[in-house]
Amino acid sequence: MGIILGANQYGKAEIRVVTVDRDTPRHQIHDLSVTTTLRGDFAAAHESGDQANVLPTDSQKNTVFAFARERGVDQIEDFALGLARHFAETVPAVSSARVSVDSYAWDRVGADRPGPDLADPEDPGGQDPGQDPDGAGHDHSFVRRGQDVRTTTVTVGVTGHGPGAWVVSGIKDLVVLKSTGSEFRGFFKDRYTTLAETDDRILATSLVARWRYSEPAADWAKAHAGIRAAILDTFAGTHSRALQQTLQAMGTAVLRAYPEVAEIRFAAPNKHHFAADLAPFGLDNPGEVFYAADRPYGLIEATVIREDAPDPGLAWSAGLT
16 A cells, blocks of 8 residues: 655744834834745655755745835735745745735724823923824824734635636624524424524624635725625624524625625634523523523534636635644
């Protein structure tokens, strides 16, 4: 029986990069986690330890930092495309390069309210020069925004159809909750079913959504914000008979509004909320007091795709495990 090397890849994971744009007194920051992955002719490294074809992962890390300085970080899709093309075009053994970026958003301190009066009465020049009293936010002080994270994964490589580039952007850790407008009933039951049917429940999830572009967006950031808004508006506006139905409705809304998106994939863990039993204390509970169970949880996954969507190529080819 012969034993051979199967699919393999390597790269540098979770390279933390923070950039500060100091071109004007009003700074801009970008806070990223970047992962690089290379595939290609690396069999010798596995079979004999020969590293001749291997670009060190430390070099990949250094490239990320150098690109951040030389090219800047504006749109994460463009940043990832530049990195992936660099690795695919300059490392001879590479057949495809993948770059994934998580972007953590920061808001300016005081952006939603007039700034405090920081002037020292005895020192008229004591006002913080970065504070905007009109409520546009501080020039160089920031507060981390919310929980959800903007993502992109870019792959550059060669398939049977020739060279190409594929962009998959998305959101993760988007935690949403409906306190009503959700039901779960009429489901199949077997001898082990104990779950009661309900026509009014809390529906909550920590949503992961990833969408594949069939063509570049005219403005990556604007498209991302619009898709996020479409997902949230549909979640709020859909009377949910099942989480699956809600995912289908959200995906449909995105595809109708954004023709450059070929498909969207969702992973939605059901964050269960169970009514607390207050009867032992002589209290009723008309759907007002719940306990949140973090596990086990239902995990619902779905893809909503255009019938005429182009071939995905390498867009979804991720890890080996």
